[in-house]
Amino acid sequence: MDWVKIWTFFFFASLSVFACLSIVVTIGGFFDIRSLFKD
Amino acid sequence: MDIDFAELGFGTNFGILDWCIVVGYLIAIVSIGVYIRKYIASATDFMVAGRGLKTFLAIATMIGTEMGLITVMYSAQKGFTGGFAAFHIAFAAAIVTLLVGLSGFIVVPLRRLKVMTIPEFYEKRFGRNVRILGGTILAFSGILNMGMFLKAGAMFVFGVTGMHSWVHLKIIMTVLLGMVLLYTTLGGMVSVAVLDYIQFVVLSVSLVVASVLSIRFLGWTNIVDTVMEGKGMAGFNPFDEAGFGWTYVVWMFFLGLVSCAIWQTAVIRACSAKSTQIVKRIYVLSSVGFLIRFLIPYFFGIAAFVFVFNTTALREVFFPASGEADADLSLLAMPIFLSRILPTGFIGIISAGMLAAFMSTHDSYLLCWSSVLTQDVVAPWFKDGLSSKTRLLLTRIFIVTIGLFILIWGLWYPLGQDLWDYMAISGAIYFIGGFSLLAFGLYWKRASRVGAYLSLFSAFFAILGLTPVQETFSGVLAPVKRLLGLPPEEVISSAVVGLIVLATAVVLMVVGSLLFPDKGQNSYHAEREES
Numbered sequence: 001m002d003w004v005k006i007w008t009f010f011f012f013a014s015l016s017v018f019a020c021l022s023i024v025v026t027i028g029g030f031f032d033i034r035s036l037f038k039d
Numbered sequence: 040m041d042i043d044f045a046e047l048g049f050g051t052n053f054g055i056l057d058w059c060i061v062v063g064y065l066i067a068i069v070s071i072g073v074y075i076r077k078y079i080a081s082a083t084d085f086m087v088a089g090r091g092l093k094t095f096l097a098i099a100t101m102i103g104t105e106m107g108l109i110t111v112m113y114s115a116q117k118g119f120t121g122g123f124a125a126f127h128i129a130f131a132a133a134i135v136t137l138l139v140g141l142s143g144f145i146v147v148p149l150r151r152l153k154v155m156t157i158p159e160f161y162e163k164r165f166g167r168n169v170r171i172l173g174g175t176i177l178a179f180s181g182i183l184n185m186g187m188f189l190k191a192g193a194m195f196v197f198g199v200t201g202m203h204s205w206v207h208l209k210i211i212m213t214v215l216l217g218m219v220l221l222y223t224t225l226g227g228m229v230s231v232a233v234l235d236y237i238q239f240v241v242l243s244v245s246l247v248v249a250s251v252l253s254i255r256f257l258g259w260t261n262i263v264d265t266v267m268e269g270k271g272m273a274g275f276n277p278f279d280e281a282g283f284g285w286t287y288v289v290w291m292f293f294l295g296l297v298s299c300a301i302w303q304t305a306v307i308r309a310c311s312a313k314s315t316q317i318v319k320r321i322y323v324l325s326s327v328g329f330l331i332r333f334l335i336p337y338f339f340g341i342a343a344f345v346f347v348f349n350t351t352a353l354r355e356v357f358f359p360a361s362g363e364a365d366a367d368l369s370l371l372a373m374p375i376f377l378s379r380i381l382p383t384g385f386i387g388i389i390s391a392g393m394l395a396a397f398m399s400t401h402d403s404y405l406l407c408w409s410s411v412l413t414q415d416v417v418a419p420w421f422k423d424g425l426s427s428k429t430r431l432l433l434t435r436i437f438i439v440t441i442g443l444f445i446l447i448w449g450l451w452y453p454l455g456q457d458l459w460d461y462m463a464i465s466g467a468i469y470f471i472g473g474f475s476l477l478a479f480g481l482y483w484k485r486a487s488r489v490g491a492y493l494s495l496f497s498a499f500f501a502i503l504g505l506t507p508v509q510e511t512f513s514g515v516l517a518p519v520k521r522l523l524g525l526p527p528e529e530v531i532s533s534a535v536v537g538l539i540v541l542a543t544a545v546v547l548m549v550v551g552s553l554l555f556p557d558k559g560q561n562s563y564h565a566e567r568e569e570s
Contacts, residue, residue, distance in 0.1 A: 003275035004263055007123040010130070011338060015250060018331045022243040025102075028095030029236050036096070036233075 051201030051378035057387030064391035065218075065398075072234055097321070100232050102328040103239035106246070108397035111336040112191040113458040115373035116366070118340025120457055122266045122274025124282050125340070128291045128459075129333035133326045135295030140322030145300045146309040148481045150318045157306055157473055158415035164480040165491045167419055172495055173476070174415025180469030181303065181408045182441055183448075184462055188404070189216055190449030191370065191458060192397045198374025199390055209450060216446050219401040223438060238399070241392040246335045249381060249389060253342040256380045265345040290534035293541065294463055297470045299329060301477060303407055336373075343376035366454040409437035455506035460533045464504035467537050472498035475544045479552070490552035494544045504536035 117125045139146060154160045158177060162170035193211040202208070254262070266274040273282030299305050299322065312318045347353040357368060378386060413433045418425050425433070454461060472495040479486040479494075502508055509516060509530050517527055525531060 003123070003272070004267075007126050007275060008259075008263070010126060011334065014129075014330055014334050015247065017327065018243070018335075019247050021098075021327060022240075022247065025095050025099050026240050026243075029099045029239070032096035033233060033236060 060387030114336030115340035118337035127277035133330035467501035489555035493547035504533035
């Protein structure tokens with residue numbers, strides 16, 4: 001089992017997923033807060 | 040501890056601008072919290088995290104509250120000492136959280152019971168006395184578990200700002216405790232979703248940017264090659280006995296279950312969700328948060344290891360010829376590394392976000408353990424209960440007492456092992472018994488009061504996983520070491536201690552319940568069958 005490749009893929013895949021999730025949640029969260037204050 | 044890294048040529052980039060950012064951010068975030076609480080108090084239901092929040096805000100709240108300074112510190116230390124192999128802990132946490140979300144194991148039946156604390160479940164299932172004993176053990180274990188929080192937070196400030204005297208560390212710890220107590224009395228901010236969102240944005244952006252800057256500064260190939268040179272395959276393969284080994288990996292999968300389904304703060308999250316379907320959804324989405332909260336700090340620890348290993352002056356300090364660096368020094372590696380590679384201004388932002396998270400973590404834990412002591416340990420002794428005024432006074436006394444304890448404990452206790460392992464073992468005093476009572480209490484009709492008592496008491500032996508405790512009782516433990524094939528001078532790993540105590544607690548629960556069954560039908564299971 002090539003642990004170097006496994007962890008390299010695991011790290012970059014997780015970091016990419018988290019970066020995308022952060023962008024989506026930041027934008028979506030902003031609109032959620034806006035509607036929260038509207039309510 | 041009195042090592043001046045600036046004299047070694049490693050001054051910090053943390054400057055006046057960063058101090059201004061940290062102070063300004065903390066004042067702003069506390070002021071917003073106080074403002075929201077004071078002027079929008081009538082709208083609490085809109086603001087409380089986890090109740091009726093929309094999806095994106097719920098995710099931000101969930102991840103924002105999971106990423107604290109303490110998590111970053113103990114995880115970075117694990118990355119520093121374990122290398123890439125430490126990633127298996129993040130993997131285990133994510134997989135187990137996902138499985139709990141898909142199956143609803145423990146959290147769904149707990150949500151149905153509408154309990155808000157674990158001792159409350161103990162009373163419903165096993166009676167009042169088990170609640171008092173369980174509450175006492177939970178508070179003891181939880182307070183011991185947070186005993187090193189203050190020191191870990193102070194070590195971050197100490198390392199990142201370039202201080203170098205042991206006296207400075209003591210002063211920082213005292214100032215941080217003062218800030219935490221002031222913050223808690225102002226009402227804290229833990230439950231204000233808007234602030235959790237701000238924290239999420241600041242921390243997620245700064246953690247991702249700091250990761251990219253670390254890779255740019257060191258180079259990925261250099262990182263991999265240096266870990267291979269410094270740690271060999273044990274730095275990559277978690278099953279390698281020269282590194283973590285099989286027992287540690289199994290222990291980490293159990294810890295993954297504990298941190299998402301059995302630890303008190305996780306239970307509160309599960310039980311305050313609107314429905315059992317939402318509990319499951321929260322856990323499935325949480326798995327990404329549980330993965331990242333560990334993974335990025337592990338990487339910072341690995342990067343700090345590479346930075347230290349490739350620098351002769353630092354290498355002599357951290358890896359002296361006489362052996363491994365002590366636990367305090369390996370905690371310092373990550374903040375020193377970040378203070379060197381992050382630009383002025385940005386380091387202030389990341390430090391401010393971390394310190395705000397640090398205060399919020401303390402706030403929620405201080406309230407959590409002091410209310411467990413008040414509600415589950417003291418209140419059940421009074422037939423008519425306690426008046427709300429007495430409860431409030433008691434909670435405040437406990438908050439200050441716990442605060443002083445963690446200051447003294449942090450200054451006095453010789454860590455002697457990775458902070459993560461200290462936290463796992465100190466928490467195990469509660470969660471091994473907690474797991475046994477929850478799993479058998481919820482899913483096995485015949486689980487009895489005697490089995491519960493035996494299980495709770497046996498979990499106390501987990502304390503033998505703490506290095507200083509083992510050193511104190513080395514004579515008593517000699518036969519156990521012989522049985523495990525260990526030389527007398529070697530420490531039994533905390534994972535082995537944890538797994539042996541876990542197996543003992545489970546066996547005692549089964550044997551105790553079969554030999555001493557409860558008289559009459561258990562009301563909890565009777566209610567369940569009726570429904």
